Amino acid sequence: MARRNKIYEGKAKIIYEGTEPGTIIQYFKDDATAFNAEKKDVFEGKGVLNNRLSEYFMTGLAAIGVPTHFIKRMNMREQLCRSCEIIPLEVIVRNYAAGSFTKRLGIEEGTQLPRPIVEYCYKDDSLGDPLVSEEHIAAFGWASQVEMDDILSLALRVNDFLSGVMYGAGIRVVDFKIEIGRVFEGDYARLVVADEISPDSCRLWDIETGRKLDKDVFRRDLGSLTDAYTEVARRLGVMPNSATPIKPTVIN
Ligand code: TMP
Secondary structure, eight states: OOOEEEEOOOOSSEEEEOOSSEEEEEEESHHHHHTTTTTEEETTHHHHHHHHHHHHHHHHHTTTTTOOOEEEEOOSSSEEEEEEEEESSSEEEEEEHHHHHHHOOOTTTTEEEEEHEEEEEEOGGGOOOOEEEEHHHHTTTOOOOHHHHHHHHHHHHHHHHHHHHHHHEEEEEEEEEEEEEEETTTTEEEEEEEEESSTTTTEEEETTTTBBBSTTTHTTSSSSSSHHHHHHHHTTOTTTTOOOOEEEEOOO
């Protein structure tokens, strides 16, 4: 890896200054954390898989007209992205009950929701990313009303895209989290899907067997995280060991 200026180190990625103004580089680590970093481990190859998978999803989103920060994958672990101002919200879309939703509302895990439900958490590790309402978001100025309308629409478009692509691979998208950034063009701020989309930030279940293919494998000690992510990559035709980029294809 070339010498780079580090901007920020998170739990699963390091952000470096990009090669050109207005860009950053995301470096995907093998570290996995859960429960606000109370549980930690390292899974060899996880970063490579997430780099590839996030590239695959971001490229697909761009192809259907959903703006993202992704520019190009640079190597096995790094991707070049447009720099943006991250809105301090975790935008969660749920299709089936799972995780904190089941606990909060007492709905059995796996119950299909009457429609996709979008939730917002305030991004603050020291507070454990608490659930917030649009009232909080407006009152504290984390995003404007116009931005909230755009965020909702982006979240639902990402949900339709991810659910459709995964359905073709025999995988159910139970829920996922995205982050949204502002890209400034003069005085105007445009919203883009930022951060990453990978099995670290989704719940993915095999449609036939219910096998978990996401970070819950680590959270709940259900086996090899790398095996689960490799299975997702294999089904999508995104092979991490290939030297040449493989065009996104969906296989059954
Ligand atoms: P939750 O059920 O724990 O609230 O998680 C909802 C979704 O958000 C799930 O797909 C996992 C993802 N997620 C993250 O990406 N980062 C986090 O810090 C948390 C808590 C959840």
